[in-house]
Amino acid sequence: MSFERVLDVQLEAADLTFQFGSGIFHPEKVEKRYLKDICASLLDREAKGPDILYSIAMDVGKKDHFEDLRKRNLLYGIVAYNAGLIGNELVRSQGHIHAVSASCQSSTPEVYEIWQGEAYIYMQEFVEDLPGRCVAILAKAxxxxxxxxxxxxxxVNASQNKKMLFGAWCVRDYAFEYKEIRKRQGLAYYPIVEKGVVKWLNNSHYVYEGLEIKQAREYPEFGLSKKNLYTQYEEKMSRFEFVTDPLKYQRIWTEFQP
Known part of the structure; x- marks a missing residue:
C-alpha cells in the first residue's frame, strides 16, 4: 500500500528537516529529539546511536483550514524518524501517556498514518506492575x-536502514505524562534487533503478561476509510471529533480493539 500525499511537505533527509509548500501553514521551527532526551527509557541508558532521533513539525495543514482546525481544537503533526540503532534497540520515542486535556476533561487518542517506511506503534494499558494488554502494531506506508x-x-522506526515519516491527528491542547515511564526505565517491552530480526524484550520492571504483535487494521467504527487522513478531514471536517471529544464516543472506546 502506498501513501497519497496531499500536503505539500517534503523531508530533507540529510538533517531531518522539512520543506513546506506555499499553501501550507507550519511551525517556524522544527523540534528535534536527541538521544540524550530519551535515555531514561532505554534498555541500555549508555547506548550509542544517532544523535538526532526524530524531528517534529506540530500544527501543519493547508492555509485554507487554519481557522477551522483551531475551532475544532484539532491538530495535525508530522514526524520524521532517523534510521539506525540505539545499542541494539530500534530508533524510537521514549513513550508517554496523553494527559487529561482541559478542553474535553479526558485523556485523548492519537491517529497515526505512515507516510514513508514502516513503523511499530507499541501501546500498553497501564504503567503499573501489571501493564495489561501490550500490543505492537506494524504499519506500512x-x-x-x-x-x-x-x-x-x-x-518505532521498524527499519534500521531507512528513515520513517508519519503524520498524526491529536487534540490541540495536548500534554504528555512521562514520570512513571521513566521510573520503570521505559514501557514493558524493548524493540531490539538480533541477527537482523526484530524481537521484543520484556522490561524487568513489569510483570510479564505477553505481547500481541498485529498488523494495522481499518477502523470502520470511527467512519474511517483507506484514504489519507487529511483528505478524510477535508471531506468531512467533523470526522475526527472522536479525537477532540473522546467521552462522546465512550461506548466505542470501551469496546475498542487495538
Whole structure:
C-alpha cells in the first residue's frame, strides 16, 4: 500500500528537516529529539546511536483550514524518524501517556498514518506492575493506527536502514505524562534487533503478561476509510471529533480493539 500525499511537505533527509509548500501553514521551527532526551527509557541508558532521533513539525495543514482546525481544537503533526540503532534497540520515542486535556476533561487518542517506511506503534494499558494488554502494531506506508485514550505508547522506526515519516491527528491542547515511564526505565517491552530480526524484550520492571504483535487494521467504527487522513478531514471536517471529544464516543472506546 502506498501513501497519497496531499500536503505539500517534503523531508530533507540529510538533517531531518522539512520543506513546506506555499499553501501550507507550519511551525517556524522544527523540534528535534536527541538521544540524550530519551535515555531514561532505554534498555541500555549508555547506548550509542544517532544523535538526532526524530524531528517534529506540530500544527501543519493547508492555509485554507487554519481557522477551522483551531475551532475544532484539532491538530495535525508530522514526524520524521532517523534510521539506525540505539545499542541494539530500534530508533524510537521514549513513550508517554496523553494527559487529561482541559478542553474535553479526558485523556485523548492519537491517529497515526505512515507516510514513508514502516513503523511499530507499541501501546500498553497501564504503567503499573501489571501493564495489561501490550500490543505492537506494524504499519506500512498508507496504513493507519489508533492509540486509545489513557494507553501508554511509543513509536518505532521498524527499519534500521531507512528513515520513517508519519503524520498524526491529536487534540490541540495536548500534554504528555512521562514520570512513571521513566521510573520503570521505559514501557514493558524493548524493540531490539538480533541477527537482523526484530524481537521484543520484556522490561524487568513489569510483570510479564505477553505481547500481541498485529498488523494495522481499518477502523470502520470511527467512519474511517483507506484514504489519507487529511483528505478524510477535508471531506468531512467533523470526522475526527472522536479525537477532540473522546467521552462522546465512550461506548466505542470501551469496546475498542487495538
Amino acid at each position: 498508507g496504513e493507519i493506527v489508533i492509540v486509545p485514550p489513557n494507553w501508554a505508547h511509543y513509536t
